[in-house]
Amino acid sequence: MTTESDTPVSARGSIGDVRTLDQLLVRRARLTPEAEAYRWFEPETGWRSLNWAEVAIRVGRWGEALRGLGLPAGSRVAILLPNGIDAVCADQANLALGLVSVPLHAIDNPASIAYILADSEASALVLGAPTQWAGIAAAGVPLPALQLVICSQGEAPAAVSSGPRLASLDTWLAAPAAAQTKEALPPAEEGLAAIVYTSGTTGRPKGVMLSHRNILSNVKAVLERFEVGPGDVFLSMLPLSHTFERTIGYYVPIAAGACVAYIRSIGQINEDLQAVRPTVLVSVPRIYERMYAALQQHAERAGPLQRHLLRLAEAVGWRRFCRGQGLSRGSRLAGLSDALLWPLLERLVATRLRAMLGGRLRVAVSGGAPLSSAVAHCFLGLGVPVLQGYGMTETSPVVAANTLDDNDPATVGRPVRGVEVRIGDNRELLVRGPSVMRGYWRRPEDTARASADGGWLHTGDQAELKNGRLRIIGRIKEIIVTSTGEKIAPGDLETAITADPLFEQAFVTGDSRPFLTVFAVVNATQWKSFAATLGLGPEAANLDRPAVREAALARVRQLLRSFPVYAAPNALRLTLDKWTVENSLITPTLKLKRNGLEARFAASLREIYARGTARPAAGAQDTATPSSQPLP
Secondary structure, three states: OEOOOOOOOOOOHHHOOOOOHHHHHHHHHHHOOOOEEEEEEEOOOEEEEEEHHHHHHHHHHHHHHHHOOOOOOOOEEEEEOOOOHHHHHHHHHHHHOOOEEEEOOOOOOHHHHHHHHHHHOOOEEEEOOHHHHHHHHHOOOOOOOOOEEEEOOOOOOOOOOOOOEEEEHHHHHHOOOOOOOOOOOOOOOOOEEEEEEOOOOOOOOOEEEEEHHHHHHHHHHHHHHOOOOOOOEEEEOOOOOOHHHHHHHHHHHHHHOOEEEEOOOHHHHHHHHHHHOOOEEEEOHHHHHHHHHHHHHHHHHHOHHHHHHHHHHHHHHHHHHHHHHOOOOOOHHHHHHHHHHHHHHHHHHHHHHHHHOOOOOOEEEEOOOOOOHHHHHHHHHOOOOEEEEEEOHHHOOEEEEOEOOEOOOOOOOEEOOOOEEEEOHHHEEEEEOOOOOOEEOOOHHHHHHHEEOOOEEEEEEEEEEEOOEEEEEEEHHHOEEOOOOOEEOHHHHHHHHOOOOOEEEEEEEOOOOOOOEEEEEEOHHHHHHHHHHOOOOOOHHHHHOHHHHHHHHHHHHHHOOOOOHHHOOOEEEEEOOOOOOOOOOEOOOOOEOHHHHHHHOHHHHHHHHHHOOOOOOOOOOOOOOOOOOOOO
16 A cells, blocks of 8 residues: 655645635636636637636626526536537536536437436536537437526527427526525535546446545645646647546646646647647547657658657657666666767757647646557657556546656556555555545445445556556456466557557457457558558458458567567458447547447457467567468
């Protein structure tokens, strides 16, 4: 068992006595009313912003309109909005009135959204376009508790007699406040602030109940670990329905007085990085992987010299990083050589990469999934301060994190203040502390299963604890046990595979089977180049050619050469069809739905294992060489 040391990195400062989340904004508007709070892009006018005083006024308008509904404290209000000032106002107004926010994934399918609305018994729903409501209503799920649907974009559609009242946002906000039968109660520290639904990788999503105290304790712990202040600018790209973004990219900036700028879209992230020039970036690994792939592709196109410079800069920079962090010492001669080479490599390579990220980035946080070692080594070697952490919705979410001066990218860092961790049976990580959820909404059996004696939360993740740092091994339920008895964490393999620009998505399977199989979605542009090297055209039919499968399998095995020999897959299938939320193969937080993928590829799996391709013998040395037997 361990907790963080007693020496904080930064003080909690002005929020030490804050007890509820709504007080964060009240305090911030009083301390720095004229400072920039939020920035966003509008096609007609360009980048716009509001200061903290203006935000507080907007939240007040939302609060008066919500008060007019006469909802009792604890009522649920669902928010189905893209990141932006409306989503902030909706949440802040809920918090101030003692209502409970239910954030929804904007890219989720209508049936899933309807299920959450019904399960949470939401009284009101704030969404974007009227077409979103049409899709939800068409799902046919009874929603007897839903009284009002507010459309932030365009005019609300005509209401039907049996459904909730529909209103446009502008009309709703402009309406006179209705008379109240009773005064709204202020929120309590232990009262619910939000019900955040998990992604539901193996079943129906569960509502995680997070109190004001849960989230605030995590905000304070994060601010003790990281120095954030009014001079910082966050670039927000993760949805506010994601607890990682809610705490780190939303509540923390309010507490610290930092500005949050919202990207226009993932497709325009490069332009937004240049326009906003953020100092803090909070994202999931996929964003960093895309940047890494773009950097590698640029070097390939630039020619042999540029490729060599990039490889050299990565290697020299990585050694310098490891020495600076005390992760390795190396020889004195190598250190001297690196010191002489680095000024030139930094000017020719590293500075250019940092300029692509806006040139001011001082913290780049990666969470939600493991970051591949290739991506971490590249960014850290080139001077981009990527920090990995670990958390889950049930812990509000941060459990552990690396810091700028204590950064071991092979781990997720040390537990934050107030959070205790220990390793239980089957190497399961257990967590205890004030940020641990109150339980699952109306699921006492699931809540009981998740809790151990003494308030310890079963995370479902396997981990090891060494020198005070956590390393996550994989999900217990996702550990593959082959028929020969080897145990493999597929997530680690999938992360390593998708570090290659050719493979956009990867799914590794083989539980209770003699060897592993990989299914991968290939990038269309990269596939065209890859096919050309084999003398083939980019037609999708060529993905099934034995020569293509063999060459792609060799490439995958090369990517996995640092893993044990039994982790080398013996079969592979390729596709150009992406796995999406719409086709129910990934969750809104981009996690693989393994059961769904197994079902999708059931016929291929039967064929593969009926052929019985032999895997390499235990102890084989060359895991990068494909099996000599033909693939099915």
